Amino acid sequence: MYQKEMLITGPDRNGKPVKAIIRPYQTGDFDELIRIQAESFPPPYPEELLWNHEQLASHIANYADGAICIEVEGELAGSMTSLRIHWDPSHPMSHTWTEVTDDGYIRNHQPDGNTLYIVDLCVRPKYRKWGLAQLMMQAMYHLVIAEGMDRLLGAGRMPGYHLVADEMTAQAYLEQVVSGEIRDPVISFLLRCGRMPVGVTADYLDDEESCNYAALMEWRNPFKS
Template identity: 30%
Template sequence: MIESFRVVNSQPEMAKQLEHIQRASFPNLDEGSLITAAHYQAHIAHFPEGQFAVLNDTGMVVACSTDFRTTVDFAHYEHSYLDAVDHNWLTHHDPGGDWLYGADIGVLPAYRRRGIARMLYDARQALIRRLGLRGHVAGGLLAGYGQHKDRMSIEAYVDKVKTGELFDPTVSVQLKVGFVIHGIINHYVDDPSCDNKAAFIVWHNPDI
């Protein structure tokens, strides 16, 4: 029997499962950057419709995403992840913000390559269209750059990811769901796998 999945809004009682997904998804992140069960409960309190979980047939949470509303200055986009999410408490959520900021997506390793991340992106895009927001922004971790940093600049790496010459485990997937790369964030996280770098990515609401 083929396993099926469904997307729901995250609930407070899922918080420990959500933290487990976070830790399994980002084993190289320092402890201070990881989202804990208490953080997830705060996210749900601040912006419940922007928090998503994917359940399998048994009701186990196998993936999740975190989002908040914000305004965006596209001329000044360099920022750190922890500043954007107020150290994972999401208190910078602006109920009047016209952009959805994708703070995080995590999928349990055993459930990857099954279209689950795409389900979460689809849920985010549906939320954006329902709320009439301008679009979706995020810092896409350049997860493959750590393996190439001694051989090429971050600019060269991003160009090759854009053209498809190189596959980045995170950003290449995001490009496939309609994002474009607006620029490079040099000090986004403390993670050697991406040399701390991310792409500032944008998805525009086609209804606007």
């Protein structure tokens, strides 16, 4: 199981470091993880898409290595969940979040899958700008390397797209974010984390801000050709 301790500095700590731990989440964390999701994804994000106890238990049962959280000074501050799938980059499949994650239960996890697929990433709002999401993303990159997978893949929301949807396609929006002409809160963050665009998938999630689109973004294992 992955566990890493580190010292980090928040934007309001006057340079004073505090202890953070990335570790697998456990049954005793479930209530707090659900609260973190509710804080991280307020309306118009659909409430029914927030985690429930059964989904979180299924994550641990099916792929505990892919279910991690981060603590700051003993307080749960965020979580990240993934599963392994088989992915053919020469024939990328169109899919929805519900299809690829088994409606968030990941019972379709494939232990020999060549790709680590990101199901969810959230950070408690009070810890935004602490770099916690990047730290959890790095932990997932470590998992890709440790288990010999080809890549990490995930579909990022495009919450800024609704502002310009009348002017351009979702693919054009993604291209402008990648080129730096437009900043998107999610896609620009993924680019900073080293993710590269694969394309756009429609009807991925019931998400008004993204007009139901999402951008497929990957990180390739640098130790595999």
